[in-house]
Amino acid sequence: MRAPDFWTGDGSGIAPFLLSPFAALYAAATARRVARPGWRAPVPVICCGNATAGGAGKTGLALDIGMRLANRGVAVHFLTRGYGGTLRGPVRVEPGRHDSKAVGDEALLLAAERPTWVAADRAAGARAAIEAGAQALVMDDGLQNPTLEKDLSLLAIDGSYGFGNGRVIPAGPLREPVAAAVSRAQAAVLMGADECGALAQLPPGMPVLRARTVPGPEAAQLAGQAVFAFCGIANPRKFFTTLSEARAIIAGRAAYADHYPYDAGDMRELLAEADRLRAIPVTTRKDFVRIPPAFRARVTVVTVTLAWDEPARLEAMLDPLAARVPVPA
Structure with missing residues (x-):
């Protein structure tokens, strides 16, 4: 799922207020468990x-x-x-x-x-x-x-x-x-x-x-290169920031829901957009394992360590x- 916008901020607003009874039930169930x-x-x-x-x-x-x-x-x-x-x-x-x-x-x-x-x-x-x-x-x-x-x-x-x-x-x-x-x-x-x-x-x-x-060694090879970044993780901004800090030039980006299951149609569209931008398609290691194997050779993975x-x-x-x-x- 993609987190709704109201999950950030100070918790005010009509949606959190209306959902608060369900939140109380959820918290109580977790506490019992x-x-x-x-x-x-x-x-x-x-x-x-x-x-x-x-x-x-x-x-x-x-x-x-x-x-x-x-x-x-x-x-x-x-x-x-x-x-x-x-x-x-x-x-x-x-x-x-x-x-x-x-x-x-x-x-x-x-x-x-x-x-x-x-x-x-x-x-x-x-x-x-x-x-x-x-x-x-x-x-x-x-x-x-x-x-x-x-x-x-x-x-x-x-x-x-x-x-x-x-x-x-x-x-x-x-x-x-x-x-x-x-x-x-x-x-x-x-x-x-x-x-x-x-x-x-x-x-x-x-x-x-x-x-x-910190990005892995492959990120250094992207410095000064045009990249098309895509990912389906909980916080896509972190990946895009990692690329920017590695001095890659983000020519385009696409963010999907966390754990998004890429199919062949998705990959054809993503790679076509990368080609149009004349950019290297890059993604996270976590996303890479969800890409159909036939398309993996076209995608560069940027790893991170702590x-x-x-x-x-x-x-x-x-x-x-x-x-x-x-x-x-």
């Missing part, structure tokens, strides 16, 4: 979650943490719901066999780096992963899923979006009130500058880690969890 106890896994479980619908950098955060644990010799497996896919799991993602229609785009990004499991029931997915050798589990999303107990929950916040208008779905983008989300998180991770005053809504003393996305202001603070949070993992003989 998360209050249920979950399964305690015998391995560390780290959750990268958020309070809003749509992206806040959870997948990039999960990938970063997975890399840091793997660098310590920990056998890390990713666990995700597989949003946008048809499989409920538990199933181990095989990029050569599964596509985004089956497991969702995020699962494919994760599976390109580490073993990844899609499971609507996260506890069942955790059991399958542990049986397959997982020494630690990193969840992409799941802060509002109670089926699996977490040892460390990180609340990802997009600094350019914050908590939107501060209201709960459908009156706003929040999955639950901010106070409820932060009560189950041990730290917040602010992605980029705090443009919306999100940090002021966090409780005093809550640890805040700061990170920013750069931390104080990476030692994150490593310190991982220390006690990594210490629980048995060292191989």
Whole structure:
């Protein structure tokens, strides 16, 4: 879906007001759900979650943490719901066999780096992963899923979006009130500058880690080049800004709804527009896995990674969890 315009701003207006009773019901249902106890896994479980619908950098955060644990010799497996896919799991993602229609785009990004499991029931997915050798589990999303107990929950916040208008779905983008989300998180991770005053809504003393996305090496090759940028992510502005900061010349752009499933007709239109503009068609890694394979050779992917202001603070949070993992003989 594409987020309605009234999900941003101060939360005033007729639409948020009229939808507020439904928002109250949604929040109450979430509160009842998360209050249920979950399964305690015998391995560390780290959750990268958020309070809003749509992206806040959870997948990039999960990938970063997975890399840091793997660098310590920990056998890390990713666990995700597989949003946008048809499989409920538990199933181990095989990029050569599964596509985004089956497991969702995020699962494919994760599976390109580490073993990844899609499971609507996260506890069942955790059991399958542990049986397959997982020494630690990193969840992409799941802060509002109670089926699996977490040892460390990180609340990802997009600094350019914050908590939107501060209201709960459908009156706003929040999955639950901010106070409820932060009560189950041990730290917040602010992605980029705090443009919306999100940090002021966090409780005093809550640890805040700061990170920013930096483009991969392919972005440097686009400096001074005309590009036609397209994406279907929660915050398209972030992608366009990344290209501008890499000094690419954006000759044209197209923004689709988050997780948009491109078909052959879409790609023919997009590539024709790129040709008309004499521009290089570029997109995100997340979008690329949703493009029909026959068209991928024509599209340039711009990747991003996380750069931390104080990476030692994150490593310190991982220390006690990594210490629980048995060292191989």
